[in-house]
Amino acid sequence: MKLNSCEEICISPNSPTLLQTAHFPGNMYNNYSPATPRTNSYSPTTPRTRLERLLRERELRKLNRSLNFHSTEEPRDGSREGELFWNDPFLTDGDNLSFCNEEEFLEVARPSNDGFEWLDGRPSKQRLLVVANRLPVSAIRKGEDSWQLEVSVGGLVTALLGVKEFEARWIGWAGVNVPDEIGQRALTKALAEKRCIPVFLDEEIVHQYYNGYCNNILWPLFHYLGLPQEDRLATTRSFQSQFDAYKKANQMFADVVNEHYEEGDVVWCHDYHLMFLPKCLKEYNSKMKVGWFLHTPFPSSEIHRTLPSRSELLRSVLAADLVGFHTYDYARHFVSACTRILGLEGTPEGVENQGKLTRVAAFPIGIDSDRFIRALELPQVQEHMKELKERFSDRKVMLGVDRLDMIKGIPQKILAFEKFLEENPNWRDKVVLLQIAVPTRTDVPEYQKLTSQVHEIVGRINGKFGTLTAVPIHHLDRSLDFHALCALYAVTDVALVTSLRDGMNLVSYEFVACQASKKGVLILSEFAGAAQSLGAGAILVNPWNITEVANSIGYALNMPPDEREKRHWHNFMHVTTHTSQEWAETFVSELNDTILEAQLRTKQVPPLLPAEVAINRYIQSNNRLLILGFNATITEPADNPGSRGDQIKEMELKLHPDLKEPLKMLCDDPKTTVVVLSGSDRSVLDDNFGEYDLWLAAENGMFLRCTKGEWMTTMPENLNMDWVDSVKHVFEYFTERTPRSHFELRETSLVWNYKYADFEFGRLQARDMLQHLWTGPISNASLDVVQGGRSVEVRAVGVTKGAAIDRILGEIVHYKGMKEPIDYVLCIGHFLGKDEDVYTFFEPELPSETTIAARTKVAEPATCATKVSINKCGSKGCCNKNQRPLSSLAKRTGNEGNGWQCTHGQILIQEGSSVLDLNGDNYFSCAVGRKRSKARYLLASSDDVVTLLKDLAESCLSG
Numbered sequence: 001m002k003l004n005s006c007e008e009i010c011i012s013p014n015s016p017t018l019l020q021t022a023h024f025p026g027n028m029y030n031n032y033s034p035a036t037p038r039t040n041s042y043s044p045t046t047p048r049t050r051l052e053r054l055l056r057e058r059e060l061r062k063l064n065r066s067l068n069f070h071s072t073e074e075p076r077d078g079s080r081e082g083e084l085f086w087n088d089p090f091l092t093d094g095d096n097l098s099f100c101n102e103e104e105f106l107e108v109a110r111p112s113n114d115g116f117e118w119l120d121g122r123p124s125k126q127r128l129l130v131v132a133n134r135l136p137v138s139a140i141r142k143g144e145d146s147w148q149l150e151v152s153v154g155g156l157v158t159a160l161l162g163v164k165e166f167e168a169r170w171i172g173w174a175g176v177n178v179p180d181e182i183g184q185r186a187l188t189k190a191l192a193e194k195r196c197i198p199v200f201l202d203e204e205i206v207h208q209y210y211n212g213y214c215n216n217i218l219w220p221l222f223h224y225l226g227l228p229q230e231d232r233l234a235t236t237r238s239f240q241s242q243f244d245a246y247k248k249a250n251q252m253f254a255d256v257v258n259e260h261y262e263e264g265d266v267v268w269c270h271d272y273h274l275m276f277l278p279k280c281l282k283e284y285n286s287k288m289k290v291g292w293f294l295h296t297p298f299p300s301s302e303i304h305r306t307l308p309s310r311s312e313l314l315r316s317v318l319a320a321d322l323v324g325f326h327t328y329d330y331a332r333h334f335v336s337a338c339t340r341i342l343g344l345e346g347t348p349e350g351v352e353n354q355g356k357l358t359r360v361a362a363f364p365i366g367i368d369s370d371r372f373i374r375a376l377e378l379p380q381v382q383e384h385m386k387e388l389k390e391r392f393s394d395r396k397v398m399l400g401v402d403r404l405d406m407i408k409g410i411p412q413k414i415l416a417f418e419k420f421l422e423e424n425p426n427w428r429d430k431v432v433l434l435q436i437a438v439p440t441r442t443d444v445p446e447y448q449k450l451t452s453q454v455h456e457i458v459g460r461i462n463g464k465f466g467t468l469t470a471v472p473i474h475h476l477d478r479s480l481d482f483h484a485l486c487a488l489y490a491v492t493d494v495a496l497v498t499s500l501r502d503g504m505n506l507v508s509y510e511f512v513a514c515q516a517s518k519k520g521v522l523i524l525s526e527f528a529g530a531a532q533s534l535g536a537g538a539i540l541v542n543p544w545n546i547t548e549v550a551n552s553i554g555y556a557l558n559m560p561p562d563e564r565e566k567r568h569w570h571n572f573m574h575v576t577t578h579t580s581q582e583w584a585e586t587f588v589s590e591l592n593d594t595i596l597e598a599q600l601r602t603k604q605v606p607p608l609l610p611a612e613v614a615i616n617r618y619i620q621s622n623n624r625l626l627i628l629g630f631n632a633t634i635t636e637p638a639d640n641p642g643s644r645g646d647q648i649k650e651m652e653l654k655l656h657p658d659l660k661e662p663l664k665m666l667c668d669d670p671k672t673t674v675v676v677l678s679g680s681d682r683s684v685l686d687d688n689f690g691e692y693d694l695w696l697a698a699e700n701g702m703f704l705r706c707t708k709g710e711w712m713t714t715m716p717e718n719l720n721m722d723w724v725d726s727v728k729h730v731f732e733y734f735t736e737r738t739p740r741s742h743f744e745l746r747e748t749s750l751v752w753n754y755k756y757a758d759f760e761f762g763r764l765q766a767r768d769m770l771q772h773l774w775t776g777p778i779s780n781a782s783l784d785v786v787q788g789g790r791s792v793e794v795r796a797v798g799v800t801k802g803a804a805i806d807r808i809l810g811e812i813v814h815y816k817g818m819k820e821p822i823d824y825v826l827c828i829g830h831f832l833g834k835d836e837d838v839y840t841f842f843e844p845e846l847p848s849e850t851t852i853a854a855r856t857k858v859a860e861p862a863t864c865a866t867k868v869s870i871n872k873c874g875s876k877g878c879c880n881k882n883q884r885p886l887s888s889l890a891k892r893t894g895n896e897g898n899g900w901q902c903t904h905g906q907i908l909i910q911e912g913s914s915v916l917d918l919n920g921d922n923y924f925s926c927a928v929g930r931k932r933s934k935a936r937y938l939l940a941s942s943d944d945v946v947t948l949l950k951d952l953a954e955s956c957l958s959g
């Protein structure tokens with residue numbers, strides 16, 4: 001017989017679909033009519049899978065966009081082009097608000113069941129609450145109650161301004177301390193006109209949260225600059241107070257969101273400033289649709305694990321429904337931090353924690369490319385371009401545009417330019433580098449130091465290569481307005497982006513968008529997220545390699561036109577098709593779908609055990625059977641559940657200390673029989689339960705012992721164990737090569753466990769092992785290979801708890817001389833999928849009738865097969881040919897008699913009477929700490945088992 005593979009989970013870390021967002025040219029749903037109302041019933045065009053749904057939504061969005069395009073197309077004369085927020089309703093001037101005022105806005109968006117918004121038979125805009133540390137405008141106080149608003153600089157702002165498909169409101173900090181009520185009220189009003197809602201943070205919080213925890217700890221860490229060292233050590237000391245301020249600030253953001261939230265809204269949290277926010281929001285309302293997107297890199301888990309608050313932050317983010325990153329690498333790092341640091345399950349969809357899935361995926365951001373392309377036609381931009389061309393008519397223009405941040409590699413860029421000039425004297429009077437360095441985070445000492453450093457280098461180089469009339473580097477410590485920036489991009493010959501790390505880098509996108517005429521060259525750091533999307537057309541460099549960057553400058557300046565053209569078009573296509581609109585729509589659509597899918601999944605999750613009912617039924621019953629798993633059911637809980645924990649301590653399984661008393665009471669009750677049914681071997685059960693009056697079923701029920709007696713075997717006859725040596729050999733091999741893994745050699749099975757090993761490595765090793773077991777020399781043996789969450793188990797076919805239970809039951813009935821049938825069963829365990837057959841064993845045959853007796857009286861042997869078949873899966877007690885009849889066991893143990901007998905697969909307590917008279921309402925199967933189970937009910941953890949058993953024990957005392 002071939003090996004059976006019984007999967008507990010199916011993980012494929014290299015699956016090509018892992019964490020990827022689908023982008024297919026879908027035309028499958030062209031027959032969809034926007035007026036068609038949605039129903040829940042499946043029609044040939046009703047998408048059933050996630051991918052089908054997402055493809056359909058993409059089609060719908062395209063359709064919706066084309067409909068909107070025809071009705072709201074901008075005038076082509078560019079009359080409104082001069083405004084930065086020319087078609088963005090939430091950032092138009094207050095006067096313009098009438099075209100989409102507050103009342104209209106609130107009226108429009110009403111969610112339908114599946115997350116779509118519908119208006120007049122076609123999808124309308126969904127309400128989107130964008131929550132980011134910074135509002136798209138910064139406020140400058142002009143008087144007690146008057147404010148001036150200025151557009152904030154940064155990629156996040158640029159990207160989100162391009163999002164037009166939603167009724168968006170922006171919640172964030174206005175970048176200013178407003179201690180007085182008059183000021184707050186006036187600013188709130190001014191911002192409301194821009195559809196912005198302020199979060200007021202006081203100076204101390206800003207200092208500790210923004211300058212401290214965000215910009216001095218998380219920002220450098222996420223960009224691989226490590227935690228504070230030497231002069232930043234003071235920060236390490238104040239770490240805890242900064243983290244407290246961070247949590248407090250996040251809670252303040254949450255409070256404002258909660259105040260403005262309406263049912264059906266999508267709440268989209270942004271960036272490392274707000275990692276605590278998803279948790280705060282879900283605590284307030286678990287039904288809120290919450291997404292979180294990180295604009296920076298997420299570093300390797302090795303970097304993240306140095307952070308003192310590493311686990312708390314990860315857990316908070318995981319409270320979101322969807323977590324997004326710019327690139328697949330960042331998403332992969334995040335999942336691996338969750339598996340390595342929190343010990344959670346990484347799946348192809350994301351991270352799973354006790355059945356709750358947080359979807360994790362890559363959503364590369366883009367820009368509103370049309371806005372840049374159109375701006376180039378504006379007279380004022382043309383004028384700027386003309387001036388610049390004249391000014392630098394005799395030189396090639398190289399451009400750098402960055403916030404003055406250490407991650408942007410500005411010193412490295414300038415040093416590479418210096419090297420280029422040194423090595424290419426002929427270029428010294430033919431090229432100029434324009435470096436726009438926008439001041440940022442100026443309160444943080446590191447940034448102040450960087451400014452001086454850059455000034456020093458620029459001064460030195462200009463001194464070295466400058467003349468009385470010209471300098472090679474024009475360095476500006478300021479930002480430019482949109483039009484000036486577009487003109488600059490357009491006249492540039494070579495753009496130089498040398499970020500040491502950068503989440504994406506939108507400057508590179510903007511440059512490409514403005515280069516349709518010139519087709520200049522982009523030199524791009526391989527450490528910017530943009531390298532993954534624009535890498536084909538750009539010249540990729542390692543910014544730390546000054547020689548390489550200098551050579552690339554030479555290559556770019558000398559590049560022939562046809563190569564420039566090819567490279568440019570490649571990137572131009574990407575920039576104009578992967579826009580910020582697409583980005584936001586894809587994210588929100590996936591978020592809606594994630595929630596839809598979670599709802600579908602929830603329907604399949606068994607309900608929590610109705611403990612009171614189970615207890616009442618228990619009290620009313622006369623012959624009860626309690627079947628308890630051991631490990632993770634009634635054992636003492638791990639100190640740090642989920643994580644790798646203390647191996648030495650945890651490997652020695654111990655009964656939960658709070659259960660000693662109640663278990664004794666239950667065992668001593670003459671109306672109750674307790675069975676501990678475990679995969680563990682006999683000695684483990686002996687050590688834990690020797691003093692109790694109960695039944696021990698070791699090795700998945702293959703050995704049985706009443707604690708008053710000796711161990712006996714219930715193993716099926718002819719159980720083939722010839723394979724053991726070969727499998728042992730394989731297990732030894734993998735144990736040697738997987739640090740902190742171990743294996744247990746039991747009499748009827750072998751278990752290789754990698755719970756304490758590096759999770760990803762263990763998983764790969766397990767995959768390799770399974771491959772070998774399924775296809776190698778032992779693949780023809782009569783084996784079951786059972787894959788657990790963190791284990792691989794090999795057993796002889798027929799070794800399962802469900803297969804064993806009828807033999808165990810027979811033995812107990814026989815031994816106890818039961819006269820009365822069992823009328824109550826409570827079966828609780830944290831079992832592998834393979835062993836969940838124990839739950840179905842007791843299920844009444846006729847599911848519709850709750851009152852039928854599962855095992856009715858057997859009048860004639862001939863009816864036994866239909867009326868009383870014990871197990872639906874075919875392994876039926878003593879009728880199975882492979883199993884030793886219980887009568888032989890009985891003989892061996894000398895316990896025959898007492899009216900018990902075994903006839904045609906049925907255990908009878910006396911002539912014609914079944915051992916079970918189980919009313920459906922008296923059967924409680926219950927899986928612990930699982931969401932997917934064949935059990936009727938769930939309990940969250942072994943702590944809940946303790947509570948339940950305590951209550952059961954006490955119920956009879958009081959009764």
Ligand SMILES: O=P(O)(O)OC[C@H]1O[C@H](O[C@H]2O[C@H](CO)[C@@H](O)[C@H](O)[C@H]2O)[C@H](O)[C@@H](O)[C@@H]1O
Nearest residue numbers: 134154155156271295296440502503504505506
């Ligand atoms: O608000 P500041 O503290 O002054 O910083 C400005 C923004 O910088 C970061 O931008 C990132 O987002 C871009 C768009 O996704 C991405 O292209 C870039 O690589 C990132 O550095 C930061 O993440 C934002 O929160 C800041 O607002």
Ligand SMILES: O=c1ccn([C@@H]2O[C@H](COP(=O)(O)OP(=O)(O)O)[C@@H](O)[C@H]2O)c(=O)[nH]1
Nearest residue numbers: 153154155156158403438479480505506507
């Ligand atoms: O004088 C300037 C310089 C830059 N930017 C904008 O700042 C953003 C920088 O985004 P990027 O993703 O490159 O980096 P970030 O600063 O967000 O880290 C881009 O959209 C630029 O157009 C700007 O508005 N004015």
